[in-house]
Amino acid sequence: MTTISKSKCGKCGNAFNDDKLYFQKHSGVKFCEECFIKDTKRKIRKNLGKDILKNHITIAVGISGGKDSLVMAYVLNEFFKQIPNSKIIGIMVNEGIEGFRNDGIEKGIKFCEKFGIEYHIATFSEYIGANLDEIVNIAKEKNMTMNPCSFCGVIRRKILNRVAIEKKCDYLAIGHNLDDISQAVMMNYIEGDIKKLAILGKSSNSDKFVKRIKPLSKIPENEVKLFADILKMDYHKAPCPYSCLSYRSEVSDIIDMLEEKHAGTMYSIVAGYERLLEHLEVPGDITLCEKCGEPSALKICKVCSFLKDLGLEKNSKF
Incomplete structure (x- = not known):
């Protein structure tokens, strides 16, 4: 027996x-x-704090259809449906990656409709006149050395910010988990980019920039997955076909190895960064991009710079 x-x-x-x-x-x-x-849920509530969980707040939630964004949207919806005159709005960005993104968008739509969440879909093609697959091909033809994640990340963030402003949202929630934050911190440490380290943890006060919040920043990726699996969430599981080309994936492998040998490494990385952040100042006055007029650390923001190099600036809505 x-x-x-x-x-x-x-x-x-x-x-x-x-x-x-x-x-x-x-x-x-x-x-x-x-x-x-x-x-x-307790950790997420504590991370958000009373300044966010209150009346008359509208949160834009970046939804990809993956486990992180759906867990974040699920918990935020549960919190805010109990608060009068407050709500969340889902924003989905379709980058146009063949055989990958459509499934995530479908999962996001089903989720929002199931829980009665207002949602909006924006596309790369709509805002810059080309999808990510087309951008990658153009970059190859022009012998540009930047990997697809460099293009995708900044363009996606700019679209999310633009839609959040249009919908008059107070905050923009991003589904970065503890793994993501620790990777971002270590990437900037390794590169010695103190400016990015300062900006990473602080938001611009410009009215052209919706303040970011990261509800899952204290939750490890494996626990986000466990949360989604326990609740039997139908989330998009396939990895982005371009992610293996990124520098982040290399840093991720190193941190995962350290975490396996020394449990709590990721918490230590982020906790040390937060202590350091108290002594870092956001660099000078945040200037406005000369092309699109949005906040930028440079005279020309990265998106406008990319679009110019790609020959797509005439098609841009930015």
């Missing part, structure tokens, strides 16, 4: 089969599914 091993949940104290418990390595605590969901 097989004996099933049982252990107690470190929160509620109830006994469960070991395969029904999640062991959180960095804390040494075992969670049952119910307590894990509650604890994750």
Whole structure:
């Protein structure tokens, strides 16, 4: 006769089969599914704070259809549906990656319709006259050395910001988890880019820039996935075909190795950065791009610079 091993949940104290418990390595605590969901929501609520969770707030939520964006939208919707005169609005950006993005958009639409969330879809083609696949081909023809993620990230963020402004949103929620934040910090450390480190943790006060919030920034990626799986969320699982080409993926592998050997490494990276951030000032006055008029650390923002190099500036709505 097989004996099933049982252990107690470190929160509620109830006994469960070991395969029904999640062991959180960095804390040494075992969670049952119910307590894990509650604890994750508690961390997200604490991360947001009272200044955000209040009346008369509209949050734009960047939705890709992946686990991070859907978990973020699920929790924010749960919080804000209890607060009068406040709501969230989903924004989906279709970059135009063949065989990849459409599934994510479909998952995002189904999610928003299921939970009654207003949503809007914007495309690269609509804003700059070309999708990402076309941009990659143009860059190759022009022998430009930047990888696709360099183009995609800044253009996507600019579109999200533009739509959030149009919808009069107070904040723009981005689904970056703890892994993403620790990777961004380490990339800038390695590159010695102190300016980016300062900007990474602080927002511009310009009325042309919607303040970013990152509700999942204290939640590791594996826990975001577990949250989504426990709630049986239908999320887009395929990785972006261009992601393997990015410098970030190399940094991610290094941090994952350290996290495996030294549980809590990612928390330490981010905690150290937050302490350092107290002593960093956002560089001077944030100037406005001479082309599009939006906040930029340079005279010409990266998007406008990219579009000029690609020969797409005449098609741009920016």
